[in-house]
Every structure is written in C-alpha cells, then in structure tokens.
Amino acid sequence: MTALLCSREKLLGPSEGWSLAPIAEWLLTEGQRAHSAEALVAGLTERLLILGLPLDRLRVSVETLHPQLIAWSVSWFKETGTSLFLAPHSIGLRPDFKGSPIEHIRAGGAEIRYRPALGLLEHNQPNFFDDLVQEQISDYIALPMVFSNGTRNFVSFGSRAAEGFSDADLAKLRALVLFLTPLFETLELRFLSKTLLETYVGPRTADKVLAGSIKRGDSEVIQAAIWYSDLRNFTGLTESLPAAKLIELLNEYCEHVAAAASPRGGEILQFIGDAILIVFAADGENSLRIAANNAVDAAIDAFNGLAVVNHRRQRRQEPPIRFGVGLHVGTVTHGNIGSPSRLAFNVVGGAVNRAARLEAQTKDFDTPLLFSSDLAALLSQPSRKLGDVPMRGLAGLHTVHTLEPPIEI
The missing domain is CATH 3.30.450.40 (GAF domain)
Structure with a gap:
C-alpha cells in the first residue's frame, strides 16, 4: 500500500x-x-x-x-x-x-x-x-x-x-x-x-496529402492559370559562376518569384532546374478569370521588382537575373504520379505544355512575358497580339499576346 x-x-x-x-x-x-x-x-x-x-x-x-x-x-x-x-x-x-x-x-x-x-x-x-x-x-x-x-x-x-x-x-x-x-x-x-x-510540395498539395490523397493515381481535374518561367542564359551562368554563387542566384530568383505569386494564390508546384511551374487554381464560377488576372499581376510584380534586385546584384558585381514567363489557362489534372515507392504531385495536360512553349517564345519575341489568347480574353487590362507562331510538339499556329504597354526590363 x-x-x-x-x-x-x-x-x-x-x-x-x-x-x-x-x-x-x-x-x-x-x-x-x-x-x-x-x-x-x-x-x-x-x-x-x-x-x-x-x-x-x-x-x-x-x-x-x-x-x-x-x-x-x-x-x-x-x-x-x-x-x-x-x-x-x-x-x-x-x-x-x-x-x-x-x-x-x-x-x-x-x-x-x-x-x-x-x-x-x-x-x-x-x-x-x-x-x-x-x-x-x-x-x-x-x-x-x-x-x-x-x-x-x-x-x-x-x-x-x-x-x-x-x-x-x-x-x-x-x-x-x-x-x-x-x-x-x-x-x-x-x-x-x-x-x-x-x-x-506547397500548401494546396499538402492539404490533399494530409487529407489522404497518398495513393499513386489519386488525382483531380482542375481549372487553372499556369505559369512557366525559365532563367535566361542559365547554361552560361552554370559555366561561369562558382557553385555557391549559382545556388545563391537560383535561390534569389525563386524567392523573388514566390514573393510575387504566393500572395495571389499561386502555388509553386515544381522547381525544375532553373524553371518554375506555378498553378493558380480556379475554384468557382468566376475564379478562372480571377486566377488569370492574379497570374498576370504576379508577373508584373516580379518583373517590376527585378530592377531593385538587379541593382543590388550590380553593386556586388554579380550577373543580373533575367527570366521569361509563359502563361496559359485551361484544364489540367492535378495528381499523384510516380513509382510505387517514390511519388510526387504534378499537373499534366495541354495547358502545361502551352505555358512552357509560350515561355520559350519569349526569347524569339525579346519580351519577358507572353500569354495565350485564352488567357488574354480573361484579362481586365489591355493586351496586344504579337503574332501567330508554330510551337514545338503542338499542331498548327498559336497566337501569342503580351501586355499593352509591354513590360520593360
């Protein structure tokens, strides 16, 4: 006792x-x-x-x-x-x-x-x-x-x-x-x-995983504005910069883009080397229009902020950050893809391919931002058609647009 x-x-x-x-x-x-x-x-x-x-x-x-x-x-x-x-x-x-x-x-x-x-x-x-x-x-x-x-x-x-x-x-x-x-x-x-x-994996995907979407093949079809961006002259930077400086540049670029996209509902889904894939998901009757405008506003903020970022880099005698952005809207599948033991959430669909091809065209048009006719139709600000061009892997010609007046960097 x-x-x-x-x-x-x-x-x-x-x-x-x-x-x-x-x-x-x-x-x-x-x-x-x-x-x-x-x-x-x-x-x-x-x-x-x-x-x-x-x-x-x-x-x-x-x-x-x-x-x-x-x-x-x-x-x-x-x-x-x-x-x-x-x-x-x-x-x-x-x-x-x-x-x-x-x-x-x-x-x-x-x-x-x-x-x-x-x-x-x-x-x-x-x-x-x-x-x-x-x-x-x-x-x-x-x-x-x-x-x-x-x-x-x-x-x-x-x-x-x-x-x-x-x-x-x-x-x-x-x-x-x-x-x-x-x-x-x-x-x-x-x-x-x-x-x-x-x-x-980002907040939207994190919520899905915690809610139980962890099996290979779990997916949903969503409407979204898709952002695809890519650094200019990344191969040259890789060859000329020490590894630590290259990682520092990549981190500054990614942080800068995230700061512009995240407050507007953009979820960074993947960092693909020097490329960034962002999804602005639409969840309501009018929200695809909102998502499209949020994606463009995020791009404007990102490019406007570059002047400050690059001025600081110039003072440190470092190469400037230059990148292009391609935007498109459409239907994509957001799902769990991979091997049985190594999975990742990704978005797949024609809209993702179009956004990537539009970004590639920014080099040819010497402009940092291009978007599709589908996205241009949803914008609340003026845009300008630049032309009809072929895109690798896509049939026919595709119209490309930019803002009016265009973004200058």
Missing part, C-alpha cells in the same frame, strides 16, 4: 490542496483531441484556475524542424488569453534570448525558480526577470519538457499571488509536465508534418 501511495504521489503530486487527477483525466481524454496547441493551453489554464491554482501566466516553447523557424511557442496571460509565436532561426542572436531560461533548459539545464520574496533568483541573467517584475509576477518556475527523441523543450508557470506557489503546487506542476509532454510532442509532429509538406 505504501508503494502504491508513493507511486500515486509521484504521478499526481501530494494529496493536499487542489487535485491534479481531473486535469490528468481531461488531458488523456478531451485534451488529446485538441486541434491546436493554443486550444490545449486554453483548456488547461481554464481548468487549473477553476481548481484553485494561483496562475497568471503560462508559456510552452517547442523546438521544430523548419527552414525558417527554430521553435513555436504558446503563451497564456490571465488578462489576454493565448497567443502563438513562431520563432525564426535568428532569435538565437537576440540579446534577450542569450542566457534566457529557454536557452538554459534547451542546453540541458535544470528547472529555474524565481521568487524574489524568498531571495530565489536561480538564473544567471537578471535582465530576463525585468519582464516578470513589470508583470508583478511574484513566483515563477520554468521546467524542462523532454520529448521521446531527446529534444528538450520548455514550459513555465507564473503567479502574482503574494504567497506564490506552495510546495504542493510545485510538485503538481512538475507532475503535470509528465502528462503534457506526449500531447505537445503529438502537436509538434502534426505541425512538423504540415510545415514540411507545405515547404516541399
């Missing part, structure tokens, strides 16, 4: 004061179905307050694997509720992060306690506690939350109550971390799955 009581106390904390048992039950039932970290923290803090814990702030910070982020964190304050913060990789350079409790715990440090009334300042960076002083926090504890892969994450609790946290409160908060750890690890795995998929 004594061993059983000791085991229960280790799991749920001492019996005096509020009980951790209903919190543990909620976390193992409703809490594990929380759709987000914010929802989990909101539900948790609501129940802790009802039980009588003198809580005024809570923060959870979880490391992640992301090209732009090092971590995500959820903060809760009694007056304002929950908020999500996405921490960039550069946060490690900030003065307020250096030596902070989060850095301390992630580096392998033990828990940190702040209780000025008792002379407890268990940390080597007093500046951190300035925020707690401004918030009138009288008691604070930061605890490690260790995931199954060894990643050390962070959870902290703060109180404004004059008496702060009792010894029983602290024991229960330490025990609470045991219940929170697997739930936040699950939420991180969900976040990781979604962000990595969005990074490598």
Whole structure:
C-alpha cells in the first residue's frame, strides 16, 4: 500500500490542496483531441484556475524542424488569453534570448525558480526577470519538457499571488509536465508534418496529402492559370559562376518569384532546374478569370521588382537575373504520379505544355512575358497580339499576346 501511495504521489503530486487527477483525466481524454496547441493551453489554464491554482501566466516553447523557424511557442496571460509565436532561426542572436531560461533548459539545464520574496533568483541573467517584475509576477518556475527523441523543450508557470506557489503546487506542476509532454510532442509532429509538406510540395498539395490523397493515381481535374518561367542564359551562368554563387542566384530568383505569386494564390508546384511551374487554381464560377488576372499581376510584380534586385546584384558585381514567363489557362489534372515507392504531385495536360512553349517564345519575341489568347480574353487590362507562331510538339499556329504597354526590363 505504501508503494502504491508513493507511486500515486509521484504521478499526481501530494494529496493536499487542489487535485491534479481531473486535469490528468481531461488531458488523456478531451485534451488529446485538441486541434491546436493554443486550444490545449486554453483548456488547461481554464481548468487549473477553476481548481484553485494561483496562475497568471503560462508559456510552452517547442523546438521544430523548419527552414525558417527554430521553435513555436504558446503563451497564456490571465488578462489576454493565448497567443502563438513562431520563432525564426535568428532569435538565437537576440540579446534577450542569450542566457534566457529557454536557452538554459534547451542546453540541458535544470528547472529555474524565481521568487524574489524568498531571495530565489536561480538564473544567471537578471535582465530576463525585468519582464516578470513589470508583470508583478511574484513566483515563477520554468521546467524542462523532454520529448521521446531527446529534444528538450520548455514550459513555465507564473503567479502574482503574494504567497506564490506552495510546495504542493510545485510538485503538481512538475507532475503535470509528465502528462503534457506526449500531447505537445503529438502537436509538434502534426505541425512538423504540415510545415514540411507545405515547404516541399506547397500548401494546396499538402492539404490533399494530409487529407489522404497518398495513393499513386489519386488525382483531380482542375481549372487553372499556369505559369512557366525559365532563367535566361542559365547554361552560361552554370559555366561561369562558382557553385555557391549559382545556388545563391537560383535561390534569389525563386524567392523573388514566390514573393510575387504566393500572395495571389499561386502555388509553386515544381522547381525544375532553373524553371518554375506555378498553378493558380480556379475554384468557382468566376475564379478562372480571377486566377488569370492574379497570374498576370504576379508577373508584373516580379518583373517590376527585378530592377531593385538587379541593382543590388550590380553593386556586388554579380550577373543580373533575367527570366521569361509563359502563361496559359485551361484544364489540367492535378495528381499523384510516380513509382510505387517514390511519388510526387504534378499537373499534366495541354495547358502545361502551352505555358512552357509560350515561355520559350519569349526569347524569339525579346519580351519577358507572353500569354495565350485564352488567357488574354480573361484579362481586365489591355493586351496586344504579337503574332501567330508554330510551337514545338503542338499542331498548327498559336497566337501569342503580351501586355499593352509591354513590360520593360
């Protein structure tokens, strides 16, 4: 019996004061179905307050694997509720992060306690506690939350109550971390799955994969405006630039195009060497017209921004970025294509071929942007027919258009 009581106390904390048992039950039932970290923290803090814990702030910070982020964190304050913060990789350079409790715990440090009334300042960076002083926090504890892969994450609790946290409160908060750890690890795995998929296949395709479209041959027929762009003189750049400079140029080109296309609903589906394939999907009665105009507006923004980009490159004595864009609208099949063990989402159809052939014609017409008659008919701004030309692999002659006035770069 004594061993059983000791085991229960280790799991749920001492019996005096509020009980951790209903919190543990909620976390193992409703809490594990929380759709987000914010929802989990909101539900948790609501129940802790009802039980009588003198809580005024809570923060959870979880490391992640992301090209732009090092971590995500959820903060809760009694007056304002929950908020999500996405921490960039550069946060490690900030003065307020250096030596902070989060850095301390992630580096392998033990828990940190702040209780000025008792002379407890268990940390080597007093500046951190300035925020707690401004918030009138009288008691604070930061605890490690260790995931199954060894990643050390962070959870902290703060109180404004004059008496702060009792010894029983602290024991229960330490025990609470045991219940929170697997739930936040699950939420991180969900976040990781979604962000990595969005990074490598785009948000629309990521949603399809997460919804279950993972079998070879899963596909849908969509209406879309198709963008195909290609760098000028890429072969020459490959021969003349060091590998690091070539990758830097490609990244700057891709970032520049993405910044113009993504806000207008363009999803980069593929980087094909120096070419970019973007889909502006249409999902409603009038949205093909919207998609077509969004694609052209994205091209205008991309080319207008080139002046700034290339001016900066010229100052660094680097070759300018030049590229052409071909645009077309039509029906394509968006589907899962590949071998049984190596799949990729792609779009196939005549509209994709037309966009690529139009881009190839930009060199012959010495203009950065060409589009088809089908797309020109949907535009809200003037365009000009440049001629009827043959296109490789396509029967007959095909009319090509550009904007009026044309884009100059």
